[in-house]
Amino acid sequence: MKHLSAKKPVLLLLGxxxxxxxxxxxxxxxxxxxxxxxIKETTEVPEVKRYNKDGQPLPRNYVLQPPLIPHKIDGYxxxxxxxxxxxxxxxxxxxxxxxxxxxxxxxQSRDGIVLANVSARRYxxxxxxxxxxxxxxxxxxxxxxxxxxxxx
Amino acid sequence: MAKxxxxxxxxxxxIVLGIIxxxxxxxxxxxxxxxxxxxxxxxxxxNVYQEYKGRIHDLNRTGVRATCPDCHVPKExxxxxxxxxxxxxxxFHKVMGSIDTREKFEAKRLELAxxxxxxxxxxxxxxxxxxxEYGSMDYMAQxxxxxxxxxxxxxxxxxxxxxxxxxxxxxPDMAEEDPSAVLAVHPEDxxxx
Numbered sequence: 239m240k241h242l243s244a245k246k247p248v249l250l251l252l253g254x255x256x257x258x259x260x261x262x263x264x265x266x267x268x269x270x271x272x273x274x275x276x277i278k279e280t281t282e283v284p285e286v287k288r289y290n291k292d293g294q295p296l297p298r299n300y301v302l303q304p305p306l307i308p309h310k311i312d313g314y315x316x317x318x319x320x321x322x323x324x325x326x327x328x329x330x331x332x333x334x335x336x337x338x339x340x341x342x343x344x345x346q347s348r349d350g351i352v353l354a355n356v357s358a359r360r361y362x363x364x365x366x367x368x369x370x371x372x373x374x375x376x377x378x379x380x381x382x383x384x385x386x387x388x389x390x
Numbered sequence: 391m392a393k394x395x396x397x398x399x400x401x402x403x404x405i406v407l408g409i410i411x412x413x414x415x416x417x418x419x420x421x422x423x424x425x426x427x428x429x430x431x432x433x434x435x436x437n438v439y440q441e442y443k444g445r446i447h448d449l450n451r452t453g454v455r456a457t458c459p460d461c462h463v464p465k466e467x468x469x470x471x472x473x474x475x476x477x478x479x480x481x482f483h484k485v486m487g488s489i490d491t492r493e494k495f496e497a498k499r500l501e502l503a504x505x506x507x508x509x510x511x512x513x514x515x516x517x518x519x520x521x522x523e524y525g526s527m528d529y530m531a532q533x534x535x536x537x538x539x540x541x542x543x544x545x546x547x548x549x550x551x552x553x554x555x556x557x558x559x560x561x562p563d564m565a566e567e568d569p570s571a572v573l574a575v576h577p578e579d580x581x582x583x
Contacts, residue, residue, distance in 0.1 A: 292533030309535060313446055315556065320564040321571050322556070328570035336538060347576055355574030 287371040295338065296370070299383045304366040305338070311369055316362060323363045324356060419474060425457040431484060434458070437495050441559040461517050461558065462506070469516075499562035507551055515550035522550070 272281045292309040314322040324340075325331055332339035344360040345352050360366075421427065429435040439458075442448055447456040464470050489495040489502075510517070524544050529537045543553060555561060565572050 292535050294534075310533060313557075315560060317560060318573060320556070320561045320568075321573070324571035325568060328568075330568070330570035335535070345574070347574075351577070353574035353576065355570065355572060357574050358576070361573050 287373045290370050290372065299381065307367050307369040309369070311364075316364075321356070321361065321363075328356075419470065422474070422477075423459045423463055423470075425459070428458040433484065433489050433495065437489075437492065438559045445558055447558055456521060456558075460521070464513075464516065465520055496562075500566070503555075503562050507555065510551040511549060518550040518554075 275281050289310055289312070290308075294308060296306045296308050298305055311323075316322060326335040326337045327340050329339050331337075340356065340360075342352070344356050345354075346360075347353055347357045348359055429439045442458075447461075463473050483489065487494075489498050524540065527540060529540060532540065539553065563572075
């Protein structure tokens, strides 16, 4: 035990030094949200992003990807008493609304029990499914789906 | 001669009084046909009004609003009088305190909503159509889902409220209306309710 505590200050010092140097290296790259602007200047307001209009289902890029939402969802409410999404996507309603029906995985509880309705872990749809805006990607992405699962 | 004058006089007074009373009646109807009036009762202000705020009929791109009476009180005079007479029922329930807490309101909510749905179905959603009209909708300008469903809906004789429930407020517990759109109850949780 003794020899350990003797080493501690040295380790600590090294740690602090390491952090400090890492910080000075990062300081150049990291910007606050307001950018490089001086505190007295007003930053330029970025273009407002808009949600895409309703369209066809979007291609899926990999197996088990939660599909993206290809339509507007303004004003759709999900409360403990009613789920607007399910008024079109449930097995009872999907045909009438020409929507994709939720898959069986949505009925499974975390213990693997298949329930009669959407399980709590899948009830809040927007945790996994998101609509798209006209925003361009912030970083380049070179991902390409495997030919065999690509939905093109 | 004097008798005739009195008769004409009474008639004139009657007409003038009539105009005043009539005007007053319509004035009172107008006064009670405002959002301000509707939310003067906390039952309306603390529940449905809070949920309506920020929704499409309160806040939108063009700034055109639909307020409570636009959707709940008919425009045509005769239907309006009928609705106002029905509204005296609300006064009764105000006094009785039928929905004077959030809990009581939530408990009665499905019943109230059903009244509104029934009334709208009976009139082919007349109040919605005062502003929106199938015939004036440019389907091509609408979204993919709206275009398809409006054309089909119109053909199938459906009315706005068939598809647009909850357009201004939160919905009540819909387990009875649409059991497929509610949260599943875990078998192990059933006993604890």
